[in-house]
Amino acid sequence: MSTNLSKIFVARLIGLDVFDPLGDRLGRLRDLVVLLRPGGRGQSMARPIVVGLVVEVLGKKRVFVPMTRVTSIDAEQIICTGLVNLRRFEQRGAETLAIGELFDRTVVLLDGSGTATIEDMAMQQVGNRGDWLITQLFVRRSGSAGGLIRRRGETLVVDWEDTDDPSNAGHQPATQWISQHEEDQAADIADELRGMPEKRMLEIAAELQDERLADVLEELPEEHQVFILTHLGNERAVALLEEMDPDDAADLLNELPPEDAEKFITMMEPEDAEDVRRLRTYEEGTAGSLMTPVPIVLPPEATVAEALAHIRQEEIIPAAASAVLVCRPPLETPTGKYLGFVHTQRLLRYPPPEAIGNLIDRSIEPVSDMASLEEVARELASYDLTILPIVNDADRLVGAVTIDDVLDALLPDDWRTYDDGTPIRKVGKRYE
Numbered sequence: 001m002s003t004n005l006s007k008i009f010v011a012r013l014i015g016l017d018v019f020d021p022l023g024d025r026l027g028r029l030r031d032l033v034v035l036l037r038p039g040g041r042g043q044s045m046a047r048p049i050v051v052g053l054v055v056e057v058l059g060k061k062r063v064f065v066p067m068t069r070v071t072s073i074d075a076e077q078i079i080c081t082g083l084v085n086l087r088r089f090e091q092r093g094a095e096t097l098a099i100g101e102l103f104d105r106t107v108v109l110l111d112g113s114g115t116a117t118i119e120d121m122a123m124q125q126v127g128n129r130g131d132w133l134i135t136q137l138f139v140r141r142s143g144s145a146g147g148l149i150r151r152r153g154e155t156l157v158v159d160w161e162d163t164d165d166p167s168n169a170g171h172q173p174a175t176q177w178i179s180q181h182e183e184d185q186a187a188d189i190a191d192e193l194r195g196m197p198e199k200r201m202l203e204i205a206a207e208l209q210d211e212r213l214a215d216v217l218e219e220l221p222e223e224h225q226v227f228i229l230t231h232l233g234n235e236r237a238v239a240l241l242e243e244m245d246p247d248d249a250a251d252l253l254n255e256l257p258p259e260d261a262e263k264f265i266t267m268m269e270p271e272d273a274e275d276v277r278r279l280r281t282y283e284e285g286t287a288g289s290l291m292t293p294v295p296i297v298l299p300p301e302a303t304v305a306e307a308l309a310h311i312r313q314e315e316i317i318p319a320a321a322s323a324v325l326v327c328r329p330p331l332e333t334p335t336g337k338y339l340g341f342v343h344t345q346r347l348l349r350y351p352p353p354e355a356i357g358n359l360i361d362r363s364i365e366p367v368s369d370m371a372s373l374e375e376v377a378r379e380l381a382s383y384d385l386t387i388l389p390i391v392n393d394a395d396r397l398v399g400a401v402t403i404d405d406v407l408d409a410l411l412p413d414d415w416r417t418y419d420d421g422t423p424i425r426k427v428g429k430r431y432e
Helices: 098-102 175-180 186-194 198-207 210-217 222-229 234-243 246-253 258-267 270-280 304-311 373-382 403-410
Strands: 017-019 025-038 045-057 061-066 070-073 077-080 082-084 095-097 106-109 114-126 131-143 155-159 323-327 338-343 387-391 397-402 425-427
Touching: 025 061, 025 098, 045 095, 095 098, 098 114, 098 175, 106 131, 114 155, 175 198, 186 198, 186 210, 198 222, 210 222, 210 234, 222 234, 222 246, 234 246, 234 258, 234 270, 246 258, 246 270, 258 270, 304 323, 323 397, 338 387, 373 387, 373 403, 397 403
Parallel strands: 017 077
Antiparallel strands: 017 025, 025 045, 025 095, 045 061, 045 131, 070 077, 082 425, 106 114, 114 131, 131 155, 323 338, 387 397
């Protein structure tokens, strides 16, 4: 293996493109996999060996690339060759993720000067076999010991063997991890959390803002949702349920024991609790169980300008922003008489003062809240819709089903981690 650097700091590598020797891009580096090893007699711990890379390939899937396949590393790119298994990476018991599990850990400095937090680490290629080892840590002081006065927040580089074993640390903050992923989509963060030990998953969840964590929860499998919700404390759990879309909150509560679900609902704000209770009355697989009870609803007298202002709200997802539903007051679901809806594209063709009641599309019939999933899916597909109004037997709007809700219901339960058996790819040879 060739390298332009004798010592490489890990944080600088994250996000680099990974190529084969012919210049074809394999993916992007997301983490390093290391093995922590016990030290010899009189030593605190041996230097960890870097055994591979976690690379994000097409489709946001993360795969493992052994270090034996890596031929070159520099500050701009990583080049590898040979066979790369494109099956989803699954962490084994002895493996540790450098970014995901070691960054932010607290270590004790063996010179007696206190504790420090790992913010980065350096790796070097050593020995006859060319193994990559973690040799040094870039740390920030978090405390002092032994009467020595040290400046809190001071940064320094220390040799790995001059610290205690970070795998024995207690609570591990997630400050560094969150800053590394602040631009990621909620689905991408959820994908990373799924592959982490439960302890680390909870540490990251605890430090995410409520709104951000609620978005992430909606992208996680149900068993992970339940685990996080039930381990963060009642007040935090209720705050998250109130941040979630009512239909997602109702689905999550349905996975809990009835007494726990009722406890959380009782603690919620009355308005949020009412929406969730109503959704929980519907039988699973019906339109009512899939819908959101808070689509964009306006009276026919509202103007195009008012409708577009509602559509522009940041919290409105794209599918729900594709149409405005028009009803007689009251406008909270269940509304007054449902009149029809106006596509966003149609709104863009008319002047701001135009009343939306003049633009209503009455050709699409609403669907009953008792309709089956198959009926809803057929209606969306038949008319190329991304949102479908749902009414009760009194012709009052009770919510709307969006295309993402239907896809979630139609896909296999394990679709977020579904492995299609992608074969091993030869890296370093171009296939025509």
